[in-house]
Amino acid sequence: xxxxxxxxxxxxxxxxxxxxxxxxxxxxxxxxxxxxxxxxxxxxxxxxxxxxxxxxxxxxxxxxxxxxxxxxxxxxxxxxxxxxxxxxxxxxxxxxxxxxxxxxxxxxxxxxxxxxxxxxxxxxxxxxxxxxxxxxxxxxxxxxxxxxxxxxxxxxxxxxxxxxxxxxxxxxxxxxxxxxxxxxxxxxxxxxxxxxxxxxxxxxxxxxxxxxxxxxxxxxxxxxxxxxxxxxxxxxxxxxxxxxxxxxxxxxxxxxxxxxxxxxxxxxxxxxxxxxxxxxxxxxxxxxxxxxxxxxxxxxxxxxxxxxxxxxxxxxxxxxxxxxxxxxxxxxxxxxxxxxxxxxxxxxxxxxxx
Amino acid sequence: xxxxxxxxxxxxxxxxxxxxxxxxxxxxxxxxxxxxxxxxxxxxxxxxxxxxxxxxxxxxxxxxxxxxxxxxxxxxxxxxxxxxxxxxxxxxxxxxxxxxxxxxxxxxxxxxxxxxxxxxxxxxxxxxxxxxxxxxxxxxxxxxxxxxxxxxxxxxxxxxxxxxxxxxxxxxxxxxxxxxxxxxxxxxxxxxxxxxxxxxxxxxxxxxxxxxxxxxxxxxxx
Numbered sequence: 388x389x390x391x392x393x394x395x396x397x398x399x400x401x402x403x404x405x406x407x408x409x410x411x412x413x414x415x416x417x418x419x420x421x422x423x424x425x426x427x428x429x430x431x432x433x434x435x436x437x438x439x440x441x442x443x444x445x446x447x448x449x450x451x452x453x454x455x456x457x458x459x460x461x462x463x464x465x466x467x468x469x470x471x472x473x474x475x476x477x478x479x480x481x482x483x484x485x486x487x488x489x490x491x492x493x494x495x496x497x498x499x500x501x502x503x504x505x506x507x508x509x510x511x512x513x514x515x516x517x518x519x520x521x522x523x524x525x526x527x528x529x530x531x532x533x534x535x536x537x538x539x540x541x542x543x544x545x546x547x548x549x550x551x552x553x554x555x556x557x558x559x560x561x562x563x564x565x566x567x568x569x570x571x572x573x574x575x576x577x578x579x580x581x582x583x584x585x586x587x588x589x590x591x592x593x594x595x596x597x598x599x600x601x602x603x604x605x606x607x608x609x610x611x612x613x614x615x616x617x618x619x620x621x622x623x624x625x626x627x628x629x630x631x632x633x634x635x636x637x638x639x640x641x642x643x644x645x646x647x648x649x650x651x652x653x654x655x656x657x658x659x660x661x662x663x664x665x666x667x668x669x670x671x672x673x674x675x676x677x678x679x680x681x682x683x684x685x686x687x688x689x690x691x692x693x694x695x696x697x698x699x700x701x702x703x704x705x706x707x708x709x710x711x712x713x714x715x716x717x718x719x720x721x722x723x724x725x726x727x728x729x730x731x732x733x734x735x736x737x738x739x740x741x
Numbered sequence: 742x743x744x745x746x747x748x749x750x751x752x753x754x755x756x757x758x759x760x761x762x763x764x765x766x767x768x769x770x771x772x773x774x775x776x777x778x779x780x781x782x783x784x785x786x787x788x789x790x791x792x793x794x795x796x797x798x799x800x801x802x803x804x805x806x807x808x809x810x811x812x813x814x815x816x817x818x819x820x821x822x823x824x825x826x827x828x829x830x831x832x833x834x835x836x837x838x839x840x841x842x843x844x845x846x847x848x849x850x851x852x853x854x855x856x857x858x859x860x861x862x863x864x865x866x867x868x869x870x871x872x873x874x875x876x877x878x879x880x881x882x883x884x885x886x887x888x889x890x891x892x893x894x895x896x897x898x899x900x901x902x903x904x905x906x907x908x909x910x911x912x913x914x915x916x917x918x919x920x921x922x923x924x925x926x927x928x929x930x931x932x933x934x935x936x937x938x939x940x941x942x943x944x945x946x947x948x949x950x951x952x953x954x955x956x957x958x959x960x961x962x963x
Contacts, residue, residue: 575761604795658940
């Protein structure tokens with residue numbers, strides 16, 4: 388099945404390594420949470436999910452700084468599912484190392500690795516690695532530029548301001564079958580969309596608040612920018628948070644207290660007023676960015692948004708710190724066995740009507 | 742401090758900054774019937790495709806040209822780039838400061854470290870030949886378009902407007918009203934502190950009465 392731009396429909400899952408609690412609401416260790424994420428990736432393949440992504444984070448709520456190591460463990464235990472980042476915070480990483488790690492992951496997984504590069508909406512890696520937040524945009528711009536060079540393969544010659552230059556440098560391991568898929572995660576900036584097109588990266592729209600429909604012009608901008616730069620069309624994906632349970636009520640009940648806790652913490656860090664139940668209800672509704680509910684509710688919302696946005700891929704960011712392993716495994720199972728087939732069905736009905 | 746540079750009316754609006762926020766404000770202004778130009782740090786050619794697709798009807802220009810032709814200039818550049826902006830570009834202009842300073846998330850900008858002053862007071866000191874009004878900074882950009890309501894709607898949302906020049910604040914308030922929001926006039930740039938990150942209404946979508954309650958609750962605590 389393909390979308391209007393001819394790319395296959397891809398339905399994936401993302402996690403940030405959200406710190407899990409046991410059934411009695413006691414926090415598990417970071418180590419156990421990480422082992423559970425490996426099991427979640429393995430289950431995702433078993434139930435037919437196309438992609439499993441892990442987003443780099445550096446806090447007690449999301450103890451997942453070395454996502455690619457965990458991806459390698461999943462790759463070693465799976466055959467079919469694609470594995471990748473969601474996102475790799477390129478601004479505070481080294482592009483050569485990122486290339487090497489994902490090229491290695493690509494080797495281990497027999498060509499199933501994908502990298503999603505981002506500036507990082509969570510900024511904890513900046514002080515950790517000694518980067519200045521004031522260079523937030525410049526670091527990303529420069530490192531994306533270098534990463535695009537590395538992805539071409541062959542010895543690299545490159546010059547920048549914020550990282551030492553490379554002079555005819557061989558970077559291994561070579562990729563086996565050409566470059567692995569690379570995406571840029573974009574929040575709300577049209578300039579970031581044009582940058583992705585400029586470098587020939589696929590576009591991953593991170594829609595985590597407000598109406599997904601407002602991103603519609605971004606898909607058009609991406610395709611027109613690709614054309615302007617003389618490039619072929621490239622895939623467009625959507626990443627949004629959510630939670631699936633047997634019923635809408637159960638999903639909301641499980642998710643809301645965990646979400647409120649985290650969003651309250653985040654609000655303090657960002658200086659935002661704490662969201663209310665009313666704003667949560669809006670985000671869960673058809674105009675909002677949270678994909679929470681029964682399989683049918685979530686499938687309808689995914690299908691509608693893929694159509695609206697002209698996207699061929701949706702990655703549901705599942706989990707929230709404090710949710711139990713049982714609830715997460717159930718979420719994955721429902722996503723694979725119920726939501727994915729239903730989304731495909733809904734999209735083929737639309738296609739048949741055209 | 743600032744000369745009287747309040748225009749008698751506003752027809753042309755220049756938006757400086759084409760990141761997350763600028764294009765949204767440009768669309769709000771266009772929808773409200775203003776002539777709108779937008780500028781980023783680069784050339785207008787770099788912005789042309791973006792304006793065509795994301796904000797058709799908005800003109801891409803060099804910052805200097807956009808500002809020179811405008812009755813009102815909206816600053817929506819990343820705040821850490823503001824110290825490098827030529828104050829001469831904005832001389833004699835009514836300037837709406839839609840920027841925010843929040844060091845924990847955006848890094849330290851030494852010019853804005855003075856805790857005694859609101860960030861817009863610091864902006865005003867840096868551009869003394871302009872008249873600064875703080876507004877459009879407090880609702881998240883992703884909520885700005887969907888949050889609009891016609892005048893007199895029961896659920897109309899509020900946007901704070903803070904300025905030292907009452908005429909300028911009033912004029913900006915009228916523009917906020919045309920954009921689709923209830924303007925809440927705060928007496929001074931200093932009073933605009935409540936609109937900043939960490940303040941009671943930052944990042945919240947509130948009706949006028951909710952907005953006023955939130956502000957008074959904070960004032961009560963202080």
